[in-house]
Amino acid sequence: MATEVMFFGQLTEITGSSRLAVADVRDTDALKEKLFQDYPSLSAAKFRIAVNNKIINDNTLISEDSKIAFMPPFSGG
Amino acid sequence: MLSDKTYDRYQRQLILKGFGAAAQDKLAAAKVLVIGAGGLGCPALQYLVAAGVGHLGIVDNDVVAISNLHRQVLYDHEDIGKPKVEVASQKLTRLNPGISIQTWQVHFGQQQCAELLPLYEIVVDGTDNFASRYLINDACVLWQKPLVFGAVSQFEGQVAVFNSIRKDGTRSVNYRDLFPLPPAAGEVLSCAEAGVLGVLPGVIGTMQATEVIKLITGIGELLTDRLLTYNALTQDFFTMQLESNPAAVDHLPTSVDSFMKMDYEVLCGNKITGIDEISYRELAGRQDLQIVDVRDLHEQPRITEFSCLTIPLKELEWNLDELDGKKVVFICQSGKRSMQAVQVFRGYDPDAEVYYLSGGVNSMPKQE
Numbered sequence: 001m002a003t004e005v006m007f008f009g010q011l012t013e014i015t016g017s018s019r020l021a022v023a024d025v026r027d028t029d030a031l032k033e034k035l036f037q038d039y040p041s042l043s044a045a046k047f048r049i050a051v052n053n054k055i056i057n058d059n060t061l062i063s064e065d066s067k068i069a070f071m072p073p074f075s076g077g
Numbered sequence: 078m079l080s081d082k083t084y085d086r087y088q089r090q091l092i093l094k095g096f097g098a099a100a101q102d103k104l105a106a107a108k109v110l111v112i113g114a115g116g117l118g119c120p121a122l123q124y125l126v127a128a129g130v131g132h133l134g135i136v137d138n139d140v141v142a143i144s145n146l147h148r149q150v151l152y153d154h155e156d157i158g159k160p161k162v163e164v165a166s167q168k169l170t171r172l173n174p175g176i177s178i179q180t181w182q183v184h185f186g187q188q189q190c191a192e193l194l195p196l197y198e199i200v201v202d203g204t205d206n207f208a209s210r211y212l213i214n215d216a217c218v219l220w221q222k223p224l225v226f227g228a229v230s231q232f233e234g235q236v237a238v239f240n241s242i243r244k245d246g247t248r249s250v251n252y253r254d255l256f257p258l259p260p261a262a263g264e265v266l267s268c269a270e271a272g273v274l275g276v277l278p279g280v281i282g283t284m285q286a287t288e289v290i291k292l293i294t295g296i297g298e299l300l301t302d303r304l305l306t307y308n309a310l311t312q313d314f315f316t317m318q319l320e321s322n323p324a325a326v327d328h329l330p331t332s333v334d335s336f337m338k339m340d341y342e343v344l345c346g347n348k349i350t351g352i353d354e355i356s357y358r359e360l361a362g363r364q365d366l367q368i369v370d371v372r373d374l375h376e377q378p379r380i381t382e383f384s385c386l387t388i389p390l391k392e393l394e395w396n397l398d399e400l401d402g403k404k405v406v407f408i409c410q411s412g413k414r415s416m417q418a419v420q421v422f423r424g425y426d427p428d429a430e431v432y433y434l435s436g437g438v439n440s441m442p443k444q445e
Contacts (some may be wrong), residue, residue, distance in 0.1 A: 006315070008306055009230045010265060046260035050317040055255070055304075057322055069317060071306065073256045074228035074235050076268035077117045077205035077278060 003064050005031070009072040014042050029059040031068065047072045086173075087129055100294035101129060107293045108132040110197035112185050112213060114161045115139070116268070116278030117227045117285060118203030119151040124286035126169045130293070132177045133169070134197055137161045138184045148275040185209060187337050190216035199292055201225045201285055205267060207259040208341040214239065214252035215330055215339070223292055226252060227285040230265070232274050234281035236305045237319070238288050249301035253325035262346025262416075277309050346420075357434060357441065360406060366432075367403040371418045372410055378438065380408065390414045390421075397425045404430040412437040 002021035012018045015035075025031040028049055036043040050069040051060050062068060079098050084091065087101050107130050111118050114137040125133060141149070141156040141164060149161075156164045162180035169178055183189060185204070190212065194200065200222050202213050210228070217224040223241035227234065239251040284305070291297045306315045330336035360366060361383055368385035371393060385408070388396050405422060407415035415433035422431050434440070 008308075008315070009233055010271065044261075044264070046256065046264060048255060053316060054318040055320060057320070069315065071304070071317065072230075073207070073260060073265055074230040074233065075205065075207045075210065075265055076229040076231075076271070076273055077113055077115050077203050077227070 003031070003062055003066055003068060005035070005068040005070065007070045009074055011042070011045060011047060011070055011072050014039050014045060025062065027059050027061050028056060028068075031062065045072060083129075083175075086175075090128065095296055096294065100296065103293050103295075104129045104290070105131040107199070108134075108197045109199045109201060109289055109293075110134040110136070110193055111201040111203055112136045112209070113203030113205065114149075114151070114165045115145065115203060115205060116148040116229065116273065116275075117282035118201070119149045119165070120279045120282035121201055121203060121227075121286040121289070122165060122169055123151065123172065124283055125289060126173045126176050126178075128286070128290055129173065130176065130289070132179075132197075134179050134181070134193060135162050135165055136181045136183065136185045136189065136193070137165075138182060148273065148278050150279065185212070187212070187216075187339070190220070191333065191337070194220040194222055197222065199223050199225065199289055201289060202227065203282065203285070205269075206345070206347075207265070208345040208347055210252065211259055211344060212339075212341045215336060218248075218251050218253075218329055219333060219336055221248070224251070225285045225288045225292070227278075227281045229268065229273050229278050229281055231271055232277060232309045234277055234284075234307045234309075236281055236284045236288065236300055236307070237303065238292065238300045241292065241299060241301050243301065250319045250321050251325070251329075253329055254322040255304060255319055257322060257324040257328050259345045261420075274309055280307060280309065346416075360434075365404055367400060367405045368408060369400070369405055369418070370408050371414050372408075372438075376410060380438065382441075390418055393418055393421050397422065400429075401426075406432045406434060408434045408437060410437045411439055 002023040005020050005022055007015050007018050022031055022034055025034055047070045049056055051062060052067050090096055091101055109130050111122055114135050139161050141152045141159055141161055143157055151165050151168050160182050162182045166178050166180050194216055200217050202224060204210055217240050224239040226237045226239055241249050243249055288300055291299055302319050304317050304319055330339055368383060370380055370385050370387045371390040373389050407418035409415040412433060412435045419431050419433050422429060
């Protein structure tokens with residue numbers, strides 16, 4: 001089973017999609033590592049991660065039911 | 078007591094449950110500063126004026142351009158070339174003559190924060206770049222003003238209310254809790270670079286006005302400690318809970334004095350320690366600096382005043398060993414590529430003493 005990850009803003013240009021299913025990751029650090037392997041430019045991008053609609057400051061356990069979001073800053077007006 | 082005319086103008090909101098004359102009076106007494114009268118500022122201003130917010134300040138340094146008109150709905154074709162604050166003030170006064178509007182046609186910097194923030198109760202960020210956004214956030218924390226934040230990117234927008242007073246008297250999170258530091262220069266593109274659907278800032282700016290009205294009147298639940306993201310393509314809203322971030326405190330200026338000394342253009346990578354024209358003259362006399370022209374070979378005029386290496390920017394990465402242990406000045410046509418060169422070189426040697434010639438060859442004195 002896989003965890004669904006949502007991407008916002010210009011991060012979707014790196015991932016090619018606003019939603020990805022990532023298999024076999026137990027926490028947010030592992031998720032990042034997996035995504036950085038698949039999308040190297042993501043590692044240089046600025047974003048915050050939300051797990052179940054709550055921003056996280058530290059590595060956080062996730063399950064396949066977790067709702068993950070990668071949120072970059074927007075600057076335009 | 079509301080006059081008959083006032084009652085008629087605001088009748089549709091006065092009859093709302095939980096609103097009434099008390100809320101209307103609060104709006105009439107409120108003082109709101111809107112920074113940026115562009116895609117976000119236009120709709121925010123229109124709804125704030127229409128709703129009866131009594132005292133508005135508007136700051137914008139720009140004149141109306143034709144490329145503004147697909148989203149900046151206060152302006153029309155006749156206004157091209159006119160200062161935005163002037164046109165905005167005229168049109169908003171026509172919309173609601175009872176509102177007091179003050180305008181400043183300036184670039185909003187630290188000095189303006191110090192002068193204007195004490196005069197207002199709520200700040201609306203309608204700017205279009207990270208340097209202004211971090212400046213405004215930090216100023217609102219220092220002067221203890223709630224900040225109604227809005228930003229857009231292509232088809233998506235973000236809205237939040239930062240630094241407002243929670244029920245327990247503490248201040249809600251600010252932008253530094255969300256993103257303690259700005260992204261690298263060029264990583265997140267602006268509307269001018271990446272584009273924006275015209276209606277999108279209309280939606281986001283209108284949401285900002287909604288939050289301002291809620292802040293003033295006390296109705297509803299504010300977007301405090303939350304970030305709302307809207308996607309125009311899917312009509313999806315995504316809300317995430319924010320919390321204070323220990324890293325934020327490290328980067329917020331702790332006093333007005335330290336705030337005044339910050340360089341937000343440098344913070345946001347728009348400017349790296351530059352050499353101005355005077356330093357440029359000094360440069361000719363400094364024997365310890367290796368000068369590197371990162372322009373392509375065909376670009377004119379070539380530099381003849383002093384000896385320099387030529388390494389086009391796109392080849393720099395593979396030729397960095399030529400610069401080992403040297404103090405380096407990168408030069409290009411306008412300063413932009415040499416700034417990137419500084420970053421490339423810093424990546425290779427973080428401790429290097431390295432400069433770029435700000436303004437590039439264009440800024441060098443013309444040869445007789």
